[in-house]
Each structure stands twice: as structure tokens, then as C-alpha cells.
Amino acid sequence: MSAGVPLRELAEHTGSQLQGDGSFCILAVAAVEKAGAQDISFIRDGKHRRYLETSQAGALILPADLALQYPGNCLVNSNPYLAYAKIADLLHPVPRPEAGIHPSVVLGEGVTLGEGVSIGAHVSVGGGTVIGAGVIIGAGCVLGDGCHLGEHTRLYPNVTLGYNTRLGERCIIHSGAVLGADGFGFAPDRGVWYKIPQVGNVVVGDDVEIGANTTIDRAALGSTVIGNGVKLDNLIQIGHNVQIGEHTAMAACTAVAGSVQIGKHCQIAGMCAIAGHLSIADHVVVTGTSMVSHSITQPGVYSSGTVAIENAVWRKNVARFNQLDKLARRLAELEKQLADLQNKGSN
Amino acid sequence: MSAGVPLRELAEHTGSQLQGDGSFCILAVAAVEKAGAQDISFIRDGKHRRYLETSQAGALILPADLALQYPGNCLVNSNPYLAYAKIADLLHPVPRPEAGIHPSVVLGEGVTLGEGVSIGAHVSVGGGTVIGAGVIIGAGCVLGDGCHLGEHTRLYPNVTLGYNTRLGERCIIHSGAVLGADGFGFAPDRGVWYKIPQVGNVVVGDDVEIGANTTIDRAALGSTVIGNGVKLDNLIQIGHNVQIGEHTAMAACTAVAGSVQIGKHCQIAGMCAIAGHLSIADHVVVTGTSMVSHSITQPGVYSSGTVAIENAVWRKNVARFNQLDKLARRLAELEKQLADLQNKGSN
């Protein structure tokens, strides 16, 4: 760590307005409740106003209304979290291996390597694969034949890409992710499953991030497509022939069945299940543990599931759930009888 | 790609009746809405009848009733999807590496290799492991001691097999799958967990397919058993000592707890949870996101869960769910009071 970066430079770097001592040097970013005298932190909005008084940070990134109330060094920015992220990038760059191909790497025939590529130990690259400039491939990755990795894409260790997988530029694929395994398709044949050949591939756009141990299956025919800017968390399952629109984000452990089309700018929370062959419009938000069983045609927030309560209470309620239709019919019958009685009374 | 295969041969290959020009050559399979002049596609049933008129496919595979309405080249088959799969196999064979052991492979003592085995780069094979003829092991796989792989089984890259794992013939194990990790068993010992040794193994039958990043734990004692013809999708968890009957299929992200017995020819959809020590009969279908908390003794379709709706509506309903037993008691009380009132009125 150097002597730090003066606040003035951080203001310029983030397009923020400087308030206070521009020559004050910042060494690190930190959480607002833990930040020390040479750290910078941020407060997103008035809900966390209390930290204005208690934070020990050397400087804060604040929205304009909070900056008015703060006497210390700060950067004024309408999106403090974004400004924080840009400063964190600057002060804490992600460790990157040096360029070069480790001697243990096995390259198939006709592999094309761009400038400045780094490939770690024990990697296998299939024949005809094209690796763009500045790509980083971590140790233990296996790339099938005919893959294509756009410039500055990074595979963390132990990623597997099936043959003909195509990744755009500046993608980040975390360890254990598997792109291009066969989709799950079988034809029933007198009680036995006959495998449907999965002859398509996976196509990933630019600036996509894919989490650890996430799986994206190759298409049966054509391509499974992940749009530009999509962010997928860990342990997500994307079935064959799914299409995910640009800048959609999906949290961990969600499963998307085959041939689903998800729009742009959607947010799918964790452990959701999306049934096969549905369409989801742009700008849809689905909350955690939802089961989406029908297409969603309008932007908005959608939910299902029930929330944890004391087991003793839940046990009674869940038993009633399984009588719910009967209860509703009893209610309707009561309404009818009461109406009869009221009519009788009024006659 | 060659000059294609004449329809006459495809009819023979699939046991279909030929209708039209048997010398017409097919180059590829394609989805019915995308197929071109040298592609073959299929229509499963009358629900997709509209494609009879719009498809540009060079030939179609049709059930008899649709074939009657179709003037073009077609193969008549009672199971068009199956016939399609067989033609896809023929026209688009899965890429297979050449036989041979990559020089970087590490073989333990006493490994037995059948004829025509292919082992990719950076693979480790434990001592005493037996690898049948025609087996393909992708790069980066690790096989423990004493494993047994039946003939023509294929491990895609980065699969891990714990010691003593046994796979039958013609199995397909996708990347990242882990077979034979320890089951999850601990004895409580004054607030601390004491590990129960997991000394059994995993035994997989013939013609089994196991999806990417799926985990199948070794038995505590004895074997976790996956029957012949079972198909498991990605990211599935199979606990220790589970038994899965022949030709059962299970979709992604489902979890089966320890010691469950699942029958033959079952279909378990995605993201189901099956509690420990249950039995499920043959020919049971469980729909997506179900929690199976009791044994199922009869064939049939079983479900649980709730389905996504607008969040504003859901929030109200889910709050009511947690009052459901109280609501049911209020309903019963109302019924009683109304009956009293009716009795009074009729006296």
C-alpha cells in the first residue's frame, strides 16, 4: 500500500464534488462503522444518518442532503455506493497473475492466443479455441474445442467450458462454474429414457459475471444465450435454450428450466424456480424462493412462498393449507345460509 | 458435414414409414420453426399442428394423424420425438476424443485399463481402479482408489469420484459432479458434533446420466445406489444411503436427504426437497419445488408450494397463511352459531 490517494483525485475519479481538505490522503475503503482515520466510507441515504456522527472515517461519500449536515471531509455524489465501488477498484485492485502460459498447460491444435494472455497451471484448452487479448485463465480450467473467449475475460480456477462455448469481453467466471454441459432432455421409449443429443452451445455476452459452481447448459439446438451485462450468483442452474436479457441479475441457488425467456433488467432473487418454456417481461422483479409457473407479461414485483414462524404455529397452519379449498367451500355455504336467514328475517 | 443422409435411410434407422421422396438428403436436425430446406424436424402432436403449414423443413417426423394432413416429405412414427433423437444422434455425433492416455495423467498402482480408453490431461487415477473398454475420462478428473468404471462410460472434465465408487456401463457424468464425498452424519456430544465415519460407497448402474455439479454422497455403511437408466440433472444433492430405482428421472436442484428410497420410473421435478428416511413408490411424479415430508405409497402426481403472483397481493395472503388455523377455528365457530340460530328460528 502506497501513501494513499488525495481526496481531490478521488473526487475527480468519481465525478464527485469535494467538500473539505482535498489534499487529505486515503489509504483504503472500509465499512462505515469500522473505518479508521485514513479510510474512506460511504452513507447511501438518510436511513443511516446516525453514522454521520459516529463514523471515524477519514472521509465519507455522501448524497447532497447528508453532506450538508457533515462538517468533515467528504465527496458529494448522487450515487455514493457507485462512487465507493470506483474508489475501491482504485485502492484495492484485484490481484492479477502475470501474463504467460504455464509450462504444464496443454493446448490443442490451432489454439489462438491474444496478447498478454495468462494461463495458469494444469489448464487444458481444446483445439481451435480462440483466446482474446488480456484473458486470464486460472489453474485447473478445462476449455473444450472451438471455444471463444473475448478480450479481458477472466476464468477463475477450475472452470469448465464445454465445446463451442462463446464468452464475450470482460466476463468474469468464478471457480467451479460449468458452461456447456448437456441440457436435460430425454424421450420416453417404453419406460426407458432415450437421450436427446444436445448439439447446441452456450453464448455469453460482454461484461457478464457468473458465480461459483453455477451451471449453464448447452442448447439442444441453437444456443443458450446470456445477454450483455447479466450477473449470475453462485449455484444457479440455467437450463438448455434459456435466453436471459441484458443486465438482468439473479441471486444464488435459483433454477431456470429449459427454454425460458427472461427479459432485460430483471432481478430474480435467491432460490427461485422458473418453470420451463415461460416468458418473463423486462424489468420484472421476483422475490426469494418464488416458484414462477406462468409467464409474466408486465413489469412489477412478483412473489410466492411462505415465511418462517414458530414451528408449533406453522404445523397447524400448514395442515389447514391442505384443507383450504374445503374451508373456502364451507365459507361460501355459510354466506348462502346466512343470506337465506337474513331474507327470512326481513320477510 | 457430408452430403447428408437420404430420407429412406432415416426411415429405416428409426423404424418410421416413409412418405414422399426417399432419396431426399437431410443434412441436419433443427427446431421446427427454424428448420431450413435440408433440415429435418418433428411435430410431436396436434397441439403444434400449425407448423405443418409454416415449417420450411426439408422433411418432418410426424405422428400418423398429422402425416395425413401433410403433403411434403415426412417420416411417420408414433413417437416423433424419439425418432428425432435417433436422427440427431446419427447426423450430429457427440465429439469424442481419440483413445490414448495423456502423458500428464497420473495412474496409481495396479490401475487396469480396458481397450480404447481415452484419458485427458491432468487426470489422477487412484490405485487399483478398473477402467473398462471405451471409457472416456475428461481433463482434470480425479478418481480415488479402487473405483470401477464400466465399459463406454464417459466422465466429462473435472469430475471427482471418491474411493470405491462404482459406475456401470454407458454412464455419462457431467463436469463438476462429485460422487463419493462423505455423507453428512454427526453424533451430538455435549454441544459438539462428532463425525460419523462414512465408510460405504456409491454404486451407479448402467446407462445413468448425472448432471453438472451434482453431488452423490457415499453411504455411511453399505452403498448409496443409483439404479440402471436413472437420469439426474444438474446441482442435485443425493444424500448417503439413498436408493434410486431404475429409470427414475430428477430435474435440477432437487435434494434427497439420507436413506430415502425412491422407486422405479419416478419423475421428480426441479428444486424438490425429499426428507430423510422416506420411501417413494414406483411411478410417482412430484412437481417442482415440492417438499416431500411423508412416504408416498401410491403412484400418482404429488405437489406442494405456492405460485408467484403480484407481490402486493402475495404479501396479504402470506400474512393470512400464518393465521390460517385461527381462521379455520373462526369458521367452525360461525358454523356452530349459525346452526344454533337456524335451530332457534325453526323452533
Next chain:
Amino acid sequence: MSAGVPLRELAEHTGSQLQGDGSFCILAVAAVEKAGAQDISFIRDGKHRRYLETSQAGALILPADLALQYPGNCLVNSNPYLAYAKIADLLHPVPRPEAGIHPSVVLGEGVTLGEGVSIGAHVSVGGGTVIGAGVIIGAGCVLGDGCHLGEHTRLYPNVTLGYNTRLGERCIIHSGAVLGADGFGFAPDRGVWYKIPQVGNVVVGDDVEIGANTTIDRAALGSTVIGNGVKLDNLIQIGHNVQIGEHTAMAACTAVAGSVQIGKHCQIAGMCAIAGHLSIADHVVVTGTSMVSHSITQPGVYSSGTVAIENAVWRKNVARFNQLDKLARRLAELEKQLADLQNKGSN
């Protein structure tokens, strides 16, 4: 297998009282219904009393009340399952590779290796990583720079540790687990996601077990912390900055969102989802498939979800669930009307 261990020694080893022939030799542990003449098994409590008569085991481990009813060889112990586990450890030690570094291993600069370390084939270890005495690292593992592995910790094959991951002593990490991938954090920037650098790490205590293909993300800032004695099953997701208290156990496929704090001695069953930024008290039990959407401040058992029933019945009930608030309002209206009617009647 040797000539076995005399019962007398097993009694001493487990702190049990011996009943019967102390010189009788035991070869193996076995399940009570499968045990043979030279096996030892256990019966936990009176619920399985029937096995006292039917078991063919050479000896049983029994609680005192059952031992009174048993004429054969037995060890009397208040915790038969624990005694069984200790005997299984003795009779069936887990296979361990010999110490030594495989020639294919790639060590970064400044790696420190304790005594008796075993590192399998095709492993990469980042610069500055410290590996304690007796550590076992399976084939294909990749350890980033600056990791720290306490003594006698074991990584099974194909584990990935991101840079600066710290593991305590005697940990067991199963195959495919990924510790230290980036947490899932993005700042929205005019419809596009800007990545929040994840500059923290993962810190794991002593005696922790982590299941196959489980993912534990590095903190955005600071550390994601897994306490001493925690046991995590397979395919679990632990988000960035989560803190898990000592001796908590979590079953497969559960997801814990970012910044959750879970207490000590909790038990979280399979496929639960715990929403971000919550706190869960010590000694909380959460049953399977629960969605925890609020903090839990009191010890106890908590649940949500619905349980699988016949699909035809479920379809009706789930439709009613989405009318539940309306049903409750109709019920309240009925109550009001009936009260009016009763008042009228009594006037």
C-alpha cells in the same frame, strides 16, 4: 483387516461398560439389521427395541435400559451413536495418502510447508501460502496466494480456495467446494451493474467440515467467518460477510444471503433460504425448505413451506391460497353479519 479388536478394548476406547465376553473380537461396524457374527452395531433407544431380538450382530452398543433386556455381548453407553462412531473410526480409518508432494504440484514463491504434508497431483498453491503440519491436499486443488491451512486440515480433490482464505486445524473440505469467490455485489448505474470489489476474505475456524460443491464467498470488506466446529453439507451457498457461530450445522442446498449472522449451536435443515442482513439467535432450529425473512431472536424451532399432497387436491388449495386475504375478509364480514342477526334476534 486384522483379527479384530476385543470388546474389552472397545469398551475402554468409548468409556462404555462391558457386558458379556470382553475377549470377543470385533472386525467391523455394521447397520443393526445387516450386522453379522463379527460385527458391532448399536441401538439408539427403545424405539428400535425390536432389533434386540432379531439382530445377528456379534455385539451391540446399548443404552442402559436396553442392555438390561439383552443377554448377548454389549457395551453400555448413554450415547450409543457416539460410541459407535468412535469404534467405526478405530476399525475403519479413512484412507490417507502418504506424505509427500507430487512432482506435478506447482508451488508459488514463499510457500511454507509443515511436516508430513501430502499434496496430490496437479495441485497449484499460490505464493506465500502457509500449509500446516499433517495437511492433506487432494489432486486438482487450487489454492490462491496468501492462504493459510491449519494443521491436519484436509482438502479433498478439486477444491478451490481464493486468495487469503484461512482455514483452521482439522478442517475437512470436500471436493468441488469453492471458498473465497467474489461476493455478489453490484451498484446500479443507469441500468447497468457496476461491480463492487470484493476485497475481504473467508476465515474458517477449527474442526469445520464443508460439503461437496458448497460455495462460501469472500467478504466485500473484512471477512466471511465460519466458526469452530461448524458443519456444512453439500451445495450450500454462504454469501459475503456472513458470520456463522460455533457448532452450527446446516444441511444441503441451503442458501444464506449476504451479511447474515447465525448464532452458535443452530441447526438449519436442507434447502432453507435465509434473507440478507438478518440475525439468528443461538440454538435456533430451522426445518427444511423454510424461508427466513426476519431475524429470529429466541431459541426454538421455526418453519415455513407446505408439504406435498395429491396434485389434484393441491391445485385447488393453491388457487385458494391466492384468494386467502379475500377469504379472510369474507369471514370477518360474515362474523359481523351474524352478530347483527344475533343481536336482532335477542332484541
